[in-house]
Amino acid sequence: MGFLFRALPWFLGALAAVAALGPALGPGYVLRYDMVFVPDLSLATVLAGADGFPRAMPSDAVVAALSLVLPGDVVQSLALAAVFVLGFVGAFRILSGAVRAAGGPDVVGAVAGAAAGLSYVWNPFVAERLLLGQWAVLLGYAGLPWVLAAVVRASTEPASRGLAGTLRALIPAAVGGFSSVALSALTAGPQALLGPRRWRTAGLLVVALVLVSLPWLVPSLTSGATTDPAGVEAFAARADTPFGVLGSLLLSGGVWNAGAVPPGYGEPVAAAARALLVAVSLAGWVWWARRHRPAMAAGLSVAAVAGTTIALAGATGPGREVLTALIGWWPGFGLLRDGQLYVAPLALLQALGSGAVLVWLLRGFSEDARRGSGPSRNVSEVGLVRTMVAVFVALGPVVVLPGLAWGAGGGLVPVDYPREWTRAQEAVAADPGSGAVLVLPWSAYRGVEWSGRPVVVLDPATRLFDRRTVWNDDLRVGTPDGGTVVVAGEDARAREAARLLEPDPRTGMPTADPGEWAEILSSLGVSHVAVSAPVDNRFSSDFPGLEMVVQGDDMTLLEVRDQHMNVDKEGISGLEVTGGLVTVGAIIWSMARSGSSLGFQRPQPRTDRGARKEIPK
Structure with a gap:
């Protein structure tokens, strides 16, 4: 009886999870607003993080x-x-x-x-x-x-x-x-x-x-x-x-x-x-x-x-x-x-x-x-x-x-990433360089066409690659009176990229001279450009210095040729490593040291006094 009583809440909690999540627990990735899980x-x-x-x-x-x-x-x-x-x-x-x-x-x-x-x-x-x-x-x-x-x-x-x-x-x-x-x-x-x-x-x-x-x-x-x-x-x-x-x-x-x-x-x-x-x-x-x-x-x-x-x-x-x-x-x-x-x-x-x-x-x-x-x-x-x-x-x-x-x-339905997304991920991982990936269109949240249903999500391409990504971390929020509030992002390199590339507010694509793209991207330490939206078949030919690596209906990956980039810092600082290790060590110690379980405690005697570009709406 004691075991059944202890197991009962775990069983009921799992039942509540299934009832609430349903299909979200099945194969595939649930993408919605800030929830972005990607393969690998x-x-x-x-751990390397970004500037924000x-x-x-x-x-x-x-x-x-x-x-x-x-x-x-x-x-x-x-x-x-x-x-x-x-x-x-x-x-x-x-x-x-x-x-x-x-x-x-x-x-x-x-x-x-x-x-x-x-x-x-x-x-x-x-x-x-x-x-x-x-x-x-x-x-x-x-x-x-x-x-x-x-x-x-x-x-x-x-x-x-x-x-x-x-x-x-x-x-x-x-x-x-x-x-x-x-x-x-x-x-x-x-x-x-x-x-x-x-x-x-x-x-x-x-x-x-x-x-x-x-x-x-x-x-x-x-x-x-x-x-x-x-x-x-x-x-x-x-x-x-x-x-x-x-x-x-x-x-x-x-x-x-x-x-x-x-x-x-x-x-x-x-x-x-x-x-x-x-x-x-x-x-x-x-x-x-x-x-x-x-x-x-x-x-x-x-x-x-x-x-x-x-x-x-x-x-x-x-x-x-x-x-x-x-x-x-x-x-x-x-x-x-x-x-x-x-x-x-x-x-x-x-x-x-x-x-x-x-x-x-x-x-x-x-x-x-x-x-x-x-x-x-x-x-x-x-x-x-x-x-x-x-x-x-x-x-x-x-x-x-x-x-x-x-x-x-x-509202929570799992989907599979298109093949060209995983191809782009693999291509960047195979590159021995350490340059960053610029993610376009220049909008934090997008309507993902391949999801099969209307959904607004933080662009999954920002998490897809095995290196630093540069993306627009500004957030545009609709207000009850029909206006829009723009909350400025925190990434210094993203702000610099926006200044140099001059993205079109309507399309999210840069308006800077295509002939200067390679030089601008190199100055930003960018080795690849991932366009996570359909583009024209002649897209890459319009930008000298960029080479097509992957092209599909929902993902285009370009590589910057003849780069002379400011290479990203590898790894993380010793101070950050130490902070993480201290936390992990403290948690392991707590699990080994504490033999008690969660339980309600009655009051004890007291010794002192108490008392598309998409805009989230």
Whole structure:
């Protein structure tokens, strides 16, 4: 029975993953917005990075390492499934552990835990981030329950064991990167400061966060990247329900990109049902916090309020001014631009509240049975109401958000890369030189014609090759009033390429004199040009100094002849290598040192006072 109880959440989490992802778990690559997996992603190129902020570190490095032993599409399927499994199990075990600590039966803990787990992985936040392709962010989101529980434990354990447990819980955030680490800090930080032995616990959390951040923190300090304050307006939370921006955020929605809203969500009936479910879950959280006084009640409540405040800031005039000033003072505050990201702690609070409602309802059934109440009309009516509420809370997340089911309503469909793409990849890999690859058209996001259906995605050619790519990392975002905000990119070489090549804003192709292309490309250290779109058959003949290597309907690869280039730096700096090795070593030590598992901890006595060119819309 013990084994079955431990295995149950993993099985249910896997079931939720299959129900949500469906065809996305099959053969092929799911391409959508920021989600770009390619065959044989180059680990060396990922580690070498570029001139901008290392946003894809270390998630791309982990994908590249796994791709050495597994096909790229299998790695993608595992990453997507891990979001649902880890998130479900984390929320499940907090609730079930709470019931067990209070002396409740395992059956009640299992039902309540399942409700919490389903609510945590099946909500607008998960659906919208998934449709944005932000799998790495969602992996960090899935780890939040584990991090929160680890911090609760760390306040009562020896320092070394507490640090090891916190490091181990932060592994999903370590893979997810800087946004995931920020969410972990927001969710667990208040708990560390409000729980027992607050300063020691907070210190352990800070040390753990710094250790898992080294792979992206170290290169960011030397990249010289800047953050465009225009992103504050572009990435501000927006209303995706009839309840305005604040109401949408409280329902854990409000993403800035209208193309990431799941099918059917935001319609008045669905939004009203979601609002009712959220209200019930918040009531459950209040009841649970007041009645059972869980150790994480105050900390998670503060985190949820703080996160919602941050999420709302960019949608208000004064808030935008503050965020713009902060980013102008230090680019690191660019983390706060994507406001809706910070409702993640609120989503966890609501999920645990849903589980608490099930605890209350099941306790009511048990009390009726103990009293031996007969089949009176009043008792029957009360039982019917309780049953209806229990079913609504348990299954409501799926019922009110069917647009997440089976590949997000068809939004996540795997495709195969055309043969000419893999030929281009092989041709560049066979070149002994070290020049970069210029990716055209000059647009970050494109409509991929060969996908078989309309889809907007970060140009996969930017990840395809085993060397540095130069591409337009500017982001054009449509605004609700029909305008466009351009968020400047962070790659210095890309800015120089745009200045010299003068790309046409309409076509994304350079307008510079074709006779000067070879010289310009050589000065940029570019040895190849990859055009990931159909071109005219005479395309290469128009550009002296460039030789056709691969030509197909969807990919053209040109090589620069007689190059005298500024060759890229090989490898990565010793400081960056050291940072990565320290993180890996810390994680290995934590897994060897920590013998505990995620579990709910009851409050301990306190010794101190607590408290085409495509534009994403």
